[in-house]
Amino acid sequence: MARIGATGDGGCRRLALSDEDRQGRDRLLGWMRKIGLEVRIDKIGNMIGIYPGHTDAAPVMLGSHIDTVASGGKYDGALGVLAALETAETLRDAGISPRRPLAIIAFTNEEGSRFQPDILGSCVWTGDTSLDDAYRIVDSEGKSIGDELRRIGYLGDVEPGFLQPHAYLELHIEQGPILDAEGGGIGAVTGVQALWWSEINIEGEANHAGTTPMHYRRSASVAACRLVMIARALTDEIDGLVANVGRMAFDPGNVNVVPRRATMTLDLRHPDDATLSGAERSLATSIGEIERQERVVVECKDLARFAAQPFDSRIIQCVEESAKALDLNVRRMVSGASHDAQIMATVTPTAMIFVPSVKGLSHNPQEFTRDEDVVAGANVLLTTAIRLAEEA
Numbered sequence: 001m002a003r004i005g006a007t008g009d010g011g012c013r014r015l016a017l018s019d020e021d022r023q024g025r026d027r028l029l030g031w032m033r034k035i036g037l038e039v040r041i042d043k044i045g046n047m048i049g050i051y052p053g054h055t056d057a058a059p060v061m062l063g064s065h066i067d068t069v070a071s072g073g074k075y076d077g078a079l080g081v082l083a084a085l086e087t088a089e090t091l092r093d094a095g096i097s098p099r100r101p102l103a104i105i106a107f108t109n110e111e112g113s114r115f116q117p118d119i120l121g122s123c124v125w126t127g128d129t130s131l132d133d134a135y136r137i138v139d140s141e142g143k144s145i146g147d148e149l150r151r152i153g154y155l156g157d158v159e160p161g162f163l164q165p166h167a168y169l170e171l172h173i174e175q176g177p178i179l180d181a182e183g184g185g186i187g188a189v190t191g192v193q194a195l196w197w198s199e200i201n202i203e204g205e206a207n208h209a210g211t212t213p214m215h216y217r218r219s220a221s222v223a224a225c226r227l228v229m230i231a232r233a234l235t236d237e238i239d240g241l242v243a244n245v246g247r248m249a250f251d252p253g254n255v256n257v258v259p260r261r262a263t264m265t266l267d268l269r270h271p272d273d274a275t276l277s278g279a280e281r282s283l284a285t286s287i288g289e290i291e292r293q294e295r296v297v298v299e300c301k302d303l304a305r306f307a308a309q310p311f312d313s314r315i316i317q318c319v320e321e322s323a324k325a326l327d328l329n330v331r332r333m334v335s336g337a338s339h340d341a342q343i344m345a346t347v348t349p350t351a352m353i354f355v356p357s358v359k360g361l362s363h364n365p366q367e368f369t370r371d372e373d374v375v376a377g378a379n380v381l382l383t384t385a386i387r388l389a390e391e392a
């Protein structure tokens, strides 16, 4: 799969519904058919391959995505889909037909690099996003999802969500440094953390940077930088809180002018909704102090807000037990990134399995997971899938 859209530096570029995505899909389709799966493409292009069980009970769904960011790695997404395929192939080769069918799924546009928002295929699957709304989304060149699905031949005919799975399980690279730095092993993911993105506008007053005494200034840059430091201090006070200011701009932006305006973004995340709300309240109090002391006006506009999405405790435990049965180290952890699994978790019992990302690198051509960790993760997926597929 990594040969398709290879960027020559070890990375991959398979933007959703691009020609490279089509080639990746064609290859996946070929592999699904080769091992005898019954393949369905739904109306948002999600690809589903079904491995039969010996009953028609609700299937155990395994999967992830094969699209990548513009300069992505080999493992993000593709690992979960290919390991799911390997799970079905292993069962077939062993002549095992579990009680429940397996449904292997590759979701459309998980990354959101070409078409925003991200995790779209799963949102359409669960009905959070309507098909019509999804079709109308356009990329930076004005090409729509509906037209591009048709162009690459993956506008399918079955309704998204046509299967109600018994459980959903996703193997994924951690995309963070914790497992790699702390002795490797398997992550039994307990959920996806809550997120709040905000755009913050600070209004001060432009003035001469030489003639205006400090206590007469209303500097938007001083206020903005105080806010950065307050967010940093909050992460020391609140265990598990992460904060990022990824963009900051000053107007007019001259060396000798006190800026009248600062615009910045803030990304705040925590595994617990109430704790994140507490951090937001604390930040609001600090903003009030900054407004008074620096004589500026601060406005916050929400860009995105996602509640924490806990996974299913029974399936988390099942992942843990599977890892232990394979003599692997396993630790419970929260996902720092968004995944299709958090959307699936709203309609079916769900959990994720993480494997280490060397140095925590992801969305980067250098993204790497050792073969032994890939094998370990795939074996935990296989073992957990069999257990779930045998459930009454």
Ligand SMILES: [Zn+2]
Pocket: 065, 076, 077, 110, 172
């Ligand atoms: Zn991913």
